[in-house]
Structure formats: structure tokens, C-alpha cells
Amino acid sequence: MKTLADYQLLTKQAIALIEDEKDLTANLSNVSALLNMNLSNINWVGFYLLKNNQLVLGPFQGNVACVRIDLDKGVCGKAFSTNKTQRIGDVHEFPGHIACDAASQSEIVVPINYNGKTIAVLDIDSPITERFNEVDEAGLNHFIEQLQGKLNFSY
Template sequence: MFQTTAYSGEKVKDYEMLLKQLTALTEDENDVIANLSNASALLNQFLHDVNWVGFYLWKEDQLVLGPFQGLPACLRIDYGKGVCGTAISTGESQVVEDVTKFPGHIACDSASKSEIVIPLKVNGEIFGVLDIDSPSTNRFDETDREYLEKFGKIVEGFGK
């Protein structure tokens, strides 16, 4: 029913299908963790050349590891620290071409070379972040940012 594959060569069209699949997959479920779990699995199946896809949730003034796909990860990230903490502190998506050049990068997996982080808010308050790592440098582009932000807007609805 929810078949996804890596990009077919029509990246925008593929992302549009991904957004529809996320909406259909989560529309009748109200549990945040269940929806985040399926959202991370869906992204992991859809995206090519990634080695970690998941969520950190804002709790007790820190980002705390949430549902994800990939190797074990850092459990907590402080506000303003690393790429995830920077996305929260600035309120802006972070697209990092080469994590070794990002000041204060937190290396949970030494195989990660590039990263994209989308901040998530619910009712104007920090909810968490969507974090995706790749073993290749310069993996994420403007189209990825645009559509992963749209993906994030759907995810924000899980927390309402």
C-alpha cells in the first residue's frame, strides 16, 4: 500500500508522493510516538544515501532522542549545541555540506559526512527536530530542504 523507493529521477514528484504517503499513513492515528516512528521509517525507506533518520524531542530544556532509523545515537543534545541544537536556537533549518567543518558538530556516528536538520514547533513552542545524516558530503540540496520542511509541517501536526 505504501510503496516508496529512492528517487526515480524526478525528485520533486517523488517528494510530493512522500508527503501524500505520510499524510495517509498517519491521518487516523493520534499517538505521537507511533506517528514519528512511521515517519522516520518512511523517510529511511524513501531517501537514498542516508545512514540515520530520526527525531529528537524537546524535553527538560534539551533535545532527547526519539524515534529513529539507524545506529544508536546520542541520547541528549543541549540547546545551541551541534547541528540539532543550532537548528533549535536559530529556528532555521540547517543544511551542512561537510559536518567536519561545522563548529561544535556532535559526531554520534563517525560515518556521517553531511546533515540536514529541520526544527519543529507546535503552537509556537519548540517540539523537536527532524535530523537526517548521510555518509556522503554535500548530500542535501535546496529541494531536500524545501520538501523536508513540508514533511516537518505535517509532523508538527502530530504534537497538537
Template sequence: MLNHDTDIDSLPETLEAVFAGEHDLIANAANMAALLFQTLPDVNWAGFYFLQGDELVLGPFQGKVACVRIPLGRGVCGTAAQERRTIVVEDVHAFPGHIACDAASRSEIVVPLIQDGRVLGVLDIDSPIPGRFSPNDKILCERAASLLLESLRRA
């Protein structure tokens, strides 16, 4: 069923297999965080924050202990959720208002999870390498996020 040696090119198909028959957001987000963390090279954190009121609250993740609550509009995650757009940051130290949960993180990509016009949360991936995330990584992460959202629709 699952290939534990998933490569980046087969990540979407692997996610579809993982999500098959499961519609729970937390369960699928947990497996997706683990898969992204194991598959993407040079990543030190991969996970989710879910919108509750006017703040993002920590969800399933892989990596070091993280910030639990992020106000909407603050940091990369809060900004991506508020602006409803993917943000790729080459150097987090240059991002105004960056929230440093792990001092080792140098670059970051955050993809908002938007379903039926509503922001559910964000997918957040960090790397200790500046400029780690390419345009192809952006496409891959947005595709992964859309597969997660599709898994909820099949319920």
C-alpha cells in the first residue's frame, strides 16, 4: 500500500493513497505532515495550524515543539491566512513580524487551506536552508493542500 521511500515526484499519488477512504481532517493532516517531513529534503518542520476565531492554533506536525497560537495577520502563517495566498520566504529573518518558533529555520513556505471561500488554516513548512523553496515546491505544496481539502469533500 504505502511506499515508505516516497520520492517527491510521486508525493501527490502517495497522498491520494493515504487519504483514500479517510475523511477526517486531523487524521489526514497528521499523515500528510509526516509524509512531507519524511519526503522533502532539508526540511526541519512540517505541519498545520487551524483557524479558530481570529488566531491559528497548532495542529498535527513533525519537527521541534512549535508556537501554539498565532494571531491572524502575524508572522508568515498569519499573513498567508489573512491574505489568502501562498507565501514563500527565502530568509525568514527579513520577513517583517516573523515569529521564530525554531531559531534554526531560515526559509519557509505557507499555503492557506481555503474551502468554500473559508480559510480553515495553513500548511507550514520550514527549512534551515535560506532560499530552500523553489517555484516547483510551491506548486507541489499547493497541490498537496488541495488533495487534503479534496479528501474532506469525499465524506
């Protein structure tokens, strides 16, 4: 299990990876790889970006994924539409869950804001139930809060 100090270090590492690069795809690719390397018991980590009123698959690590998600569908859609982190202990109990990978049992989705608007989400899945706790939620919220101002979403 990660501590808040672990997440703070991970945040510093991510900022160091992206601070000299302006390309969004390159930066999100490296951030997803960094999270994949450093978080245990996960089977998917990546980004969905707002395009034409849908969330569209962005850089990720893991199995093949759903390409498009409606803004009001699944855990990603709920995080996006409410602009609130969704931490789901058992995805099978979440109404409207989208099963892109049958192995996923729990999920955390953190909204990403740019210029005052929700523009994307960070999505992390785990093959075990109740994988994500309050520390993960606080740590990932801090992670995204620090990164979102350094990423160039003006595409």
C-alpha cells in the first residue's frame, strides 16, 4: 500500500518527466507508464480525453480498452460529469459499469481540469475488489491537482 509520502514522491517524479515537454500525448504516455510501474495490483491505467462530447481513449498501459465512453456512462462518465473522484470497491455493484476488461474488479477515476473545465479523466483498474482506499484517493487527487496545470490540453 502506498502512503501519502509515496504519492508525493510519485508526483515529483511525474512533474520531472513532463516539465520540459509540451506534447500532451508524450506526457500522458509517460505518466501512465510511471503509474503502472509504481502502483501494485492494478491491471489498467490511462486517460480518457474529452472530444466531441465523448470521452475518447488516450495514452494507457494495460489490455485493449473501450475507445469511447459517453459522458453519462460508467465510472469514467460519472467522474467526468460530476467532476468528483469515483472510488469503486466493486465495479459489479456500480450501476451502468462498462466492462472493458472482465478482470477488473475495482476502479478509481480522477477528473482532470484545464482552464476551469473538466477535460479528461485518469482511470485506474484493479483485478481485486476494494483495491483503492482513502490514501490512494487523496494521493491521486494530489497527483492530478499538481499535474493538471502543467499539461497542455489545448489541442
